[in-house]
Amino acid sequence: MRINPRIVDAAAKVGLSGQAFFTVGILIVIVAIICVKGLPYVNMEFIVSSPEDMGRHGGIFSAIIGTGLLAFLSILFATPLGVGTAIFLTEYTKESAFTKMIRFGVESLAGIPSILYGLFGFIFFVIKLGMGWSLLAGVLTMTIMILPTIIRTSEEAIKSVPRNLRIVSYSLSATKWETVTKVVLPAAAPGILTGIMLSVGRAVGETAAVIFTMGSSLRLPTSLMDSGRTMAVHFYILAREGISMEKAYATALVLVFSILFINVIAYYIMNKVTSRYS
Amino acid sequence: MDIKIKIEKLKVAFGKNEILKGISADVFKNQITGFMGPAGSGKSTLISVINRMIDFEDHVAIAGKVYIDGEDILGEEIDDVQLRRRVGTVFAVPIPLPRSIFENVAYGPRLQGISDRIKIREIVRDSLKKAFLWDEVKDRMNTSALKLSGGQQQRLCLARTLALVPEIILLDEPCSGLDPISTAKIEEALDELKKDYTIILVSNNTKQIARITDFVSFFYMGDLIEYGPTERVFTNPSIKQTEDYIQGKFG
Numbered sequence: 001m002r003i004n005p006r007i008v009d010a011a012a013k014v015g016l017s018g019q020a021f022f023t024v025g026i027l028i029v030i031v032a033i034i035c036v037k038g039l040p041y042v043n044m045e046f047i048v049s050s051p052e053d054m055g056r057h058g059g060i061f062s063a064i065i066g067t068g069l070l071a072f073l074s075i076l077f078a079t080p081l082g083v084g085t086a087i088f089l090t091e092y093t094k095e096s097a098f099t100k101m102i103r104f105g106v107e108s109l110a111g112i113p114s115i116l117y118g119l120f121g122f123i124f125f126v127i128k129l130g131m132g133w134s135l136l137a138g139v140l141t142m143t144i145m146i147l148p149t150i151i152r153t154s155e156e157a158i159k160s161v162p163r164n165l166r167i168v169s170y171s172l173s174a175t176k177w178e179t180v181t182k183v184v185l186p187a188a189a190p191g192i193l194t195g196i197m198l199s200v201g202r203a204v205g206e207t208a209a210v211i212f213t214m215g216s217s218l219r220l221p222t223s224l225m226d227s228g229r230t231m232a233v234h235f236y237i238l239a240r241e242g243i244s245m246e247k248a249y250a251t252a253l254v255l256v257f258s259i260l261f262i263n264v265i266a267y268y269i270m271n272k273v274t275s276r277y278s
Numbered sequence: 279m280d281i282k283i284k285i286e287k288l289k290v291a292f293g294k295n296e297i298l299k300g301i302s303a304d305v306f307k308n309q310i311t312g313f314m315g316p317a318g319s320g321k322s323t324l325i326s327v328i329n330r331m332i333d334f335e336d337h338v339a340i341a342g343k344v345y346i347d348g349e350d351i352l353g354e355e356i357d358d359v360q361l362r363r364r365v366g367t368v369f370a371v372p373i374p375l376p377r378s379i380f381e382n383v384a385y386g387p388r389l390q391g392i393s394d395r396i397k398i399r400e401i402v403r404d405s406l407k408k409a410f411l412w413d414e415v416k417d418r419m420n421t422s423a424l425k426l427s428g429g430q431q432q433r434l435c436l437a438r439t440l441a442l443v444p445e446i447i448l449l450d451e452p453c454s455g456l457d458p459i460s461t462a463k464i465e466e467a468l469d470e471l472k473k474d475y476t477i478i479l480v481s482n483n484t485k486q487i488a489r490i491t492d493f494v495s496f497f498y499m500g501d502l503i504e505y506g507p508t509e510r511v512f513t514n515p516s517i518k519q520t521e522d523y524i525q526g527k528f529g
Contacts, residue, residue, distance in 0.1 A: 094336075164373045168435075171331060171369075172386045173362040173442060182385075187376060277376050278422055 031256060038253030041246045047254065051218050055234060056244050060251050062220040066228035067258070069135060069221060070214065071203040074142035079196060081143070082150030083185075089151075090158045091180055110148035114202075117145040118212035126213055136224040138214025145209060146199035153198065157191025158184060186277040193270050197263055204259055207236045231255045282307040282446065282476040283328065288342035290323050292335070297323045299500040300342065305493075310468060310477045312487040312508065315497030316528065321480045324497075325448045328478070329365045330358040346446070363390065366439035370451040372431035374423035379415050382423045382434055386442040401441050409437035410467045429460025436467060446476045453486065465490050484524055488512050496520045 045059060052058035085102075093099050121141030131137040161184050169179040185192075207230075215227035216237060229237075231251050238248035283305035290298040298320045305311050313321040326332040327344055330351065344351050351361055363386075375382050383402040392398055402419075406412040411433040415426070423434055432452055439447060449468075453461040468477060468490055481487050487494055488508060495505040496519070504511060504520040515521040522528055 164369075164371070165375060167331065167334065168369070168373045168375060169385075170334065171329065171362060171367040172389065172438065173359050174385075174389050175359055178389060183375060276378070276381075278424070 034249060034252050034256055037245075038249035038251075041250035042253055046250055050220060051234070054241075054243050055218065055238050055247055060231060060234060060247075060254065062218060063229050063231045063234040063251065064254065064258075066135075066214070066221055067204055067230040067232070067255075069228070070138055070142060070210065070230055071200050073135075073139040074146060074203050075196060075200060077139065077143040078146050078150050078199065082147050082195075083154045083192060085147075085151050086154035086158055087180055087184075090155055091176065091184065106148045106151050109144075110152065114145060114206055115208040115212075117141055118209035120144075121209060121213035131225070133213065133215025133217070133227040134225045135214055135221050135228055138210055138228075139224075141209055141213040142203050142206065145206070146202055149199050149202065150192075150195045153195025154188070154192045157188035157195070160191065161187040186274060189274055189277075190270060193266060197266055200262055200266075201259055204230070204255065204262075205232050206230075207232045211236075231258075279309065280307040281305070282346065283478075284343075284345040284348075285324075286343040286345070288324070288327065288344060289340070290320070290327060290332070291339045293337045297500055298327075301502045303495055303502055303505055305476065305478060307476050308472055308474075309492040310472050310479055310490055312491035312494040313478060313480045313497060314482065314484060314487050314494060315503075315523070317482070318499070319497035320500045321497045322450055325367070325450050325478065325480055327352070328446070329367050329448055330356075330361055331367065333358055363442050364444055365446045365448060366442050366444035368432070368435050368439050368447065368449045368452045370454050372428060372435045372455075374426070374431050374434055376424060377422070378420045379423045379426070379434060380419040383438050383441045386438060390442075401443075402437075405437040405441040406434075408440050408467065408471060409433045410463050411437055427460075429456050429463065432456060432460065433464060433467070436464065440471075444475065446478070447471065448478050448480075450480045451482060452479070453481070453483070461486070484526070496523060498523070 047059055047064065048061055049059035050061045051063070085106075089099055089102060118141065121137055121144075125131045125137035125140050126133060129137075165183050165187065166179055169183045174182065210230055210233050214230070214233075216229045216233050217227035218229055219226070221228035231254060235248050235251045235255065238244050238251065281304045285301055285303045285305070288298055288301045289296070301320075301324065313324065315321050323332070326335075327340065328346075328351070332338055332340070340352060342352075346361075346364070350356070375385060377385075380402055383405050384398050387398055387401050392401070403412065403416075406415065411430060414430060415434075423431065426434060432455075436447075436449075436452070453464055456464070465486065468479070471477060472492075479487070479491060491508045493506065494508045494511050496503045496511070496517075498519055504515060504517045506516075511520065512524060515524060
């Protein structure tokens with residue numbers, strides 16, 4: 001017997017919306033738990049004062065700065081490298097064994113667990129190059145770790161720019177570089193930004209690779225060679241060592257909202273910038 | 279009449295597929311020359327050789343010569359970017375760049391290194407006037423070009439090409455997607471423009487070819503079948519195939 005298509009249609013609608021609500025629901029529950037448990041301990045003092053007594057008292061100012069520096073500097077290094085690689089792969093080479101090899105390498109790098117990056121960073125940057133546990137070692141490790149994401153998303157974004165726009169640009173006597181910078185990149189910018197924001201999320205949320213390379217010093221990092229602690233690492237240590245669950249949840253709350261904040265700001269700026277190109 | 283473009287025994291093949299089988303023709307200065315013929319006859323390919331846009335295609339083999347003002351444009355020493363300043367192109371589908379009307383027209387001049395605002399504004403205004411679009415857009419130069427209608431977009435593309443101050447304008451079926459009124463406006467513009475430019479118009483529309491071209495060439499399966507003054511070709515074609523095509527017996 002054939003089921004009435006209208007009934008199937010209605011069932012699909014109910015089923016799919018159920019799945020969507022379930023997904024969003026889980027997110028809301030997580031954020032709600034963090035809010036309920038963390039909110040009572042978050043205040044201005046918590047944000048602007050440095051941790052005391054292993055983090056049992058005081059705030060998380062040094063961890064906020066540590067997180068910000070790590071994320072900002074890694075993005076600063078990884079974006080030009082990653083976007084440059086993506087431009088090279090899409091615009092300056094024809095599909096060949098060579099590009100396939102690079103692409104395969106990138107895919108493989110994207111799948112490596114972060115702790116392996118941490119181990120590599122520890123052996124190479126911290127020990128071999130003698131950087132010690134430092135912001136610099138952390139930033140370099142994180143740069144390598146987020147590169148595959150930036151390359152892949154940028155490549156997809158650049159590929160999705162219609163070929164016709166390039167043809168028109170060339171026909172108006174633009175060189176390849178002019179076409180890339182004036183037409184392709186502005187059109188691909190929103191997609192590239194998505195990759196960057198995913199990377200910010202990874203850098204801000206990473207623990208394993210950071211502990212191995214940047215260390216977990218509670219002091220405020222004042223130079224690239226200082227060790228430091230990110231909020232994620234701070235949260236991990238507070239919870240893991242049973243130092244203070246209250247402070248741990250408060251840290252988590254600040255972490256979640258800073259990611260949200262960064263996203264809102266980034267997309268706001270992007271809208272301002274790309275409105276000229278629509 | 280001066281010869282602007284001289285094509286000599288031009289052969290073009292994509293892989294094993296021979297698209298142009300040895301074409302020779304002279305295109306005259308300050309005239310509108312029509313290229314007509316059914317799909318796949320090689321007329322668009324010929325266009326893409328003259329502006330060297332064919333460089334962006336893969337597996338192309340070109341033999342023969344094309345001269346502009348006596349200079350071989352297929353030679354190694356020709357700078358294709360410089361060439362495209364002299365040879366402007368309007369494509370079949372209007373493709374505005376995703377930016378404002380003003381910035382679309384200013385794109386070419388800016389690439390040429392013109393940065394003086396007043397000068398750019400002047401070029402943009404003149405180009406839009408020549409393309410019969412100025413009156414429709416002068417009050418909204420900063421709105422997105424994508425918001426214009428199809429016919430307006432195509433005239434914008436024409437204006438954008440004119441802003442390069444080219445010597446030759448190639449139009450590859452520029453009216454194929456346009457309504458009769460927009461088509462009439464483009465034709466009106468072309469008729470004015472031939473005073474200053476050498477124009478090549480590719481079209482499947484024999485009526486349009488008859489209306490506005492001075493010379494016409496009929497292409498079929500990669501061969502140039504007939505070439506001559508439009509009036510003569512349309513009233514007294516010397517080859518049966520041309521006559522059949524003009525009368526709409528195939529196409």
